[in-house]
Each structure stands twice: as C-alpha cells, then as structure tokens.
Amino acid sequence: MNEYILNRYKILGKIGEGVHGIVLKAHDTTQNNKVVAIKKVSLRTKFGGISPNTLREIKTLQHADCEYIISLLDMYPDLSGLCLVFDYMPYTLYSKLKDDENPLSRQNIQSYTRMLLRGLAYLHDEMRIMHRDIKPANLLINEHDELRIADFGLARLMYPPDDKRKCYSPQVQTRWYRSPEILWGCQTYGPSIDLWAVGLVFAEMLRGVPLFAGNTDIEQLALVIRTLGTPTLTWPEVVNLPDYNKIRFPNSKREEWENIFPSFTTKEEIGLVDSLVKYNPKQRFTAKEALCHEYFGRNL
Incomplete structure (x- = not known):
C-alpha cells in the first residue's frame, strides 16, 4: 500500500468484496476524519490496463453532478490497480x-x-x-x-x-x-x-x-x-x-x-x-x- 493512502486514508476494515475488487472503509484524515468507502479495483486485462467496466464507471462519475448519484471523491493508483474513493453509505x-x-x-x-x-x-x-x-x-x-x-x-x-x-x-x-x-x-x-x-x-x-x-x-x-x-x-x-x-x-x-x-x-x-x-x-x-x-x- 503506497504512501498516499497511508498518509491520507486510515483504513478501518473491509466492508465488501466483488468481482472487480474489494471495498474498504476508511477515515479521510484531510477532511476531519470523514468516513469514506475505497473501492480497490484490480487490473483485469491481459495487457495490464484497466477493465472497460471500470473506465465506464470513472468516466460517468467524473462528469455526474447530481445529489442522487454517488460522488467520486478521489482516485489514485495502487500497487494492484486503482482505488476509487466514495462517500460511505452504510x-x-x-x-x-x-x-x-x-x-x-x-x-x-x-x-x-x-x-x-x-x-x-x-x-x-x-x-x-x-x-x-x-x-x-x-x-x-x-x-x-x-x-x-x-x-x-x-x-x-x-x-x-x-x-x-x-x-x-x-x-x-x-x-x-x-x-x-x-x-x-x-x-x-x-x-x-x-x-x-x-x-x-x-x-x-x-x-x-x-x-x-x-x-x-x-x-x-x-x-x-x-x-x-x-x-x-x-x-x-x-x-x-x-x-x-x-x-x-x-x-x-x-x-x-x-x-x-x-x-x-x-x-x-x-x-x-x-x-x-x-x-x-x-x-x-x-x-x-x-x-x-x-x-x-x-x-x-
């Protein structure tokens, strides 16, 4: 796990797992310990790229501005893939x-x-x-x-x-x-x-x-x-x-x-x-x- 996540996000535990990766619960230390969800997406293609499904999700959420659609708060690379940060929804x-x-x-x-x-x-x-x-x-x-x-x-x-x-x-x-x-x-x-x-x-x-x-x-x-x-x-x-x-x-x-x-x-x-x-x-x-x-x- 790289320095970015270690310094900014304090992991509290795993809250889910699916075909595209795991979801973690964490505190964002730069936002008064706001609780967030981090979706860790594995690299899936044989060429080491990001899967089309992940690209679709990122592209949609980067352009969405609606209170009834989950917000993509942050995104950063990880050793095993890509991490997407969302509001935590229990x-x-x-x-x-x-x-x-x-x-x-x-x-x-x-x-x-x-x-x-x-x-x-x-x-x-x-x-x-x-x-x-x-x-x-x-x-x-x-x-x-x-x-x-x-x-x-x-x-x-x-x-x-x-x-x-x-x-x-x-x-x-x-x-x-x-x-x-x-x-x-x-x-x-x-x-x-x-x-x-x-x-x-x-x-x-x-x-x-x-x-x-x-x-x-x-x-x-x-x-x-x-x-x-x-x-x-x-x-x-x-x-x-x-x-x-x-x-x-x-x-x-x-x-x-x-x-x-x-x-x-x-x-x-x-x-x-x-x-x-x-x-x-x-x-x-x-x-x-x-x-x-x-x-x-x-x-x-």
Whole structure:
C-alpha cells in the first residue's frame, strides 16, 4: 500500500468484496476524519490496463453532478490497480429489504422511488446515459435515508436517435431486473430498460419479495409472461426480436395486479407499477413522466 493512502486514508476494515475488487472503509484524515468507502479495483486485462467496466464507471462519475448519484471523491493508483474513493453509505436497498425487523414504511418506499427516478432522469436527460444495472444492491442509502445510484460498470452513452450505429450489447442487467426486450436479445434498446428495472424494484419494495425471480433467462421470461400475458397484442414488434422464435411459450392471459400485491396496496401504487412494468418499451413511462404520476402527489 503506497504512501498516499497511508498518509491520507486510515483504513478501518473491509466492508465488501466483488468481482472487480474489494471495498474498504476508511477515515479521510484531510477532511476531519470523514468516513469514506475505497473501492480497490484490480487490473483485469491481459495487457495490464484497466477493465472497460471500470473506465465506464470513472468516466460517468467524473462528469455526474447530481445529489442522487454517488460522488467520486478521489482516485489514485495502487500497487494492484486503482482505488476509487466514495462517500460511505452504510446501507443498500438490498440490505434494507432483507431487514425483517425494520420493514420499509410507505414513506420510505415513496421517498426511495422518487430519489431513484430523479437520479435516472438526470442520467437519461442530462447525461444521455443508460445505467443498465438498476437493482437493489446498486442503490446505496445513508444514515439520513438518502438514496444514491451506484455501480456504473455497465453504464453506456446513448447514440443519437438517428445514428445508424445504434446497437448495444444484450448482455446487461441482472436477470431478475432484466427487461423483456433484453431477454429476447434486443440490441437496439433505449433508456426504457432502466424504467422496467425501476418498476420491478418498486414492486419488490411493495411486496417484500422480487416480482420475477427466475433461475434462468427462459424461466425469467416464463414468469413475466405468466404475469403480463402473451405480449403480441400490446407489443407486435416483439416477433422481430432476435431470440423470439428460439422458444415458444403457451398463450397466457394477463394476471390482475391486485392479485399479486398485498390487499393494502393502493391504486396509486399499483398504477405506478403498471406504468413501468409494460412489455412495449415505447409505452413505459420515462423517469420524468413517472415523477409526475399521482402516486407522488399523495402525502404518506
């Protein structure tokens, strides 16, 4: 560990580990011992360079200026790679959902959803970036219940609508939050994939369990179809997607949302889910449209 980190950052311990490296908790001695999180990213490419995912994350966070997106405070080289310094956020939405002793209140759910949508509105409209991996584990929460969007390793700058290069990888999103167009191999998708994921995160907060929890991509599609019904009537373009004809599912009728959510779920809550969890990407609300939904006009 080099002199920079030894002199400025006092390591308190390890708080996490993932495929791209470890996360440490530390005091920043130049900022009155402010608690920070240090993400140590290993060099992954065979040429000793930084992985594309890390470069995406750095590039996005260096340009982002939004209170609902995690702030990159510092960055420096380390013997084994690169260290990224962030505000320390003690919770994730995933950890909050797993805390059975302190279930989310309706106020929490509304507040977290509003902050998530505001962050995405900034990403989509101001930065022209798709996140492509919205899920509870990537939504960080501090001790003041303020939510920040994190983990931009799959983030992607959007091509202009008329750009003929408009083709993206379908190997994005975590399966449970993956949109149907991605599951069917679409490569010309847009920011609406993030709004599908928001709808599923919101539904999970309301239900306490994920809406679609498939073990494979095929099972994931089957669960979606079992709930939303056969898609061709509301989304005729689905038949043109690359993987649509690779497997056939029996025709299915749509399940009523009221049968899926707890009896105390309000019509406004169900209405917001319905505006986001739609087959046809063109019919899903944008982040700005969702923020204008009547659900956010209610004082909970």
